Amino acid sequence: MNRFAYLRPTDIAEAVRAIAADPSARFIAGGTNLLDLMKYEVERPTRLIDITRLPGLDAVEETASGGLRIGALVPNADLAHDPRIAARYPLLASAILAGASPQLRNAASTGGNLLQRTRCYYFYDVGTPCNKRAPGAGCPAIDGVNRIHAILGTSTHCIATHPSDMCVALAALEAKVHVAGPNGERTIAIGDFHRLPEDRPDIDTTLAHDEIIVAVELPAEGFAGHCTYLKLRDRLSYAFALVSVAVGLAMDGDAIGRARIALGGVAHKPWRVPEAEALLQGRPPTEESYAAAADRLLAGARAYRDNGFKIELARRAITRGLAQAASGTPQSQTDKRIR
């Protein structure tokens, strides 16, 4: 790990000034991803700005519109077990508990989870080229070992995936990200927060260097009665998703009223296709309906050398996830049997 200056600002304005003054500085909160990357020398910050003592970022609060505002420093474990989250947003609680380990969830923050970086092997190995680490260097994953890589939204520069489970649920819930910068606060829709790699895979999000996440806001609708987070991976616990699906349904009698579907493990950001969700509106909860939505979600999916299996795996996960949500029987994150 490189040496760095350590700063401990006492308010958000001071934190923003500190990061704005140094393009190589990084904020640190839980540290579970940043310190890992620093040990591999993927990240070499000149300054670490410790934001864990900033006031006002550690609470979950009701909003005027009937939703919840989650402070950026709320630990993943506390969020998943907050009784309001468990009761009103079980999709979010389930997704968080599907990821990492209890130790990591105790340390990792809400804002940090949004800013997790890919677990692409080549990104982590500074002995290989990587366009995400050094734009223009090349991408060995495209023609290399790419079993864990993306099948949707890829570019000729990068086929990395976003690793978060929490963000997949946030995408399905249409959360908003509140950020603060030198010019005050602004709000970014979760769908606009993470970006596709295109020709700048080094830029993961639309958050500017001199901005800090202050909160994540959930709208009132939590799809609590009809939701699921179904995660498929190489072992039953403590592994990143090969494919995951977050589903939230609002049922209208025996038919599907509104549907939200987001996929994890398949793209550089949580993958949503509003047209696929619209296909389900007013349709009966049947395999035929689910298959039509899955086809639309996976339109344009591309198999690379080792990851073609993800296309069929995603198709089956979508149909199973929709069935779980429609029947009100969400996937258990303890009993991993898929029903």
Add this chain to the structure above:
Amino acid sequence: MPERDAGPATGLPDRMPISLTINGEVRQLDVAPWTSLLDLLRLELGLTGTKKGCDHGQCGACTILLDGRRINACLTLAVMKDGARITTVEGLAAADGGLHPLQAAFVEHDAFQCGYCTPGQLCSAVGLLAEGRARSAEEIREHMSGNLCRCGAYPNIVAAIEQVMQ
């Protein structure tokens, strides 16, 4: 703001004063900002019970209790935990040397072979019991998934924790 000039342009190394309560004892320490809590415990304080396995948060051998919550000491900077209360495996037994119930249960159930993961398993299990969310053997397995045992003592580890939980 307490900026310490430890950056590349300003002369190295530098250390910062912090206070930690470790296994009940208040310690005034000077730490370099880039020292992990794990390295502080092992290399500077001689508390080698906490183990370095992967050093990347993947194995759980470095699990300690920070203000009563289990975390990976390897992915934590010591300087960030100024003022915290830390319990390591050395702090689990009673002052008179009597084993913690989990330690006794691990012995009774032969819940280890090489023993390298055991301090982390024990601290993680103390955290699990404090959280109070695991109620069955299946749930214990899920809630202990952050602690790997390459000897494969898992059935006995689960049995030991289950016994103490009851």
